[in-house]
């Protein structure tokens with residue numbers, strides 16, 4: 001029974017953070033060899049070792065695998081710092097260039113780039129669940145832009161995790177979500193379970209802000225495509241052919257924008 005729990009914990013930590021499972025194994029070994037009677041000994045070792053690896057060691061090794069951390073700046077920040085603590089903030093250098101180019105395009109506006117899940121630091125094809133394709137350093141999710149009811153753009157979000165608060169189709173808009181759910185793709189709106197809390201309910205989706213953000217992203221030559229739900233694409237009157245629909249097997253994209261490199 002104890003072994004089963006350990007295996008499950010190993011798998012869970014690996015899926016969540018990539019390095020967590022291995023750090024857990026090392027913590028178990030150290031804990032056994034360290035002859036000290038301490039409450040929560042393994043847990044304390046794990047937390048220390050995990051933070052040390054995540055903040056200092058992993059950033060040094062990731063470039064061997066062609067990846068680096070997303071560079072933070074005045075306008076480029078994680079929506080939730082957990083993304084960084086869970087090692088879900090690694091990209092190819094070209095994606096950092098794309099983000100910084102986009103930041104320059106946004107100069108003089110109040111629009112900021114708040115990023116969500118990107119990729120893990122190591123190994124191509126190692127999936128960053130629950131995403132289908134974030135496994136090669138070329139993908140990153142970006143938060144939508146919101147505004148106050150006076151139309152002032154803010155840097156605030158409506159979901160704690162950054163996922164799962166949807167900008168639903170209006171009654172007169174095309175409803176892809178209903179279509180996918182009716183066709184049995186029940187996972188399509190699962191992100192609603194991972195908001196970790198809804199905040200800033202007084203804010204509204206910013207049509208002009210999100211449109212400007214997407215237009216700035218589209219200026220990049222290294223961009224392959226953007227995923228966003230069809231009703232938002234037509235609401236923002238965007239018609240660039242690099243803005244695509246991702247299909248019903250993914251999850252709905254009216255809570256965030258997905259972008260990927262060529």
Ligand SMILES: [Zn+2]
Nearest residue numbers: 131140141258
């Ligand atoms: Zn994505």
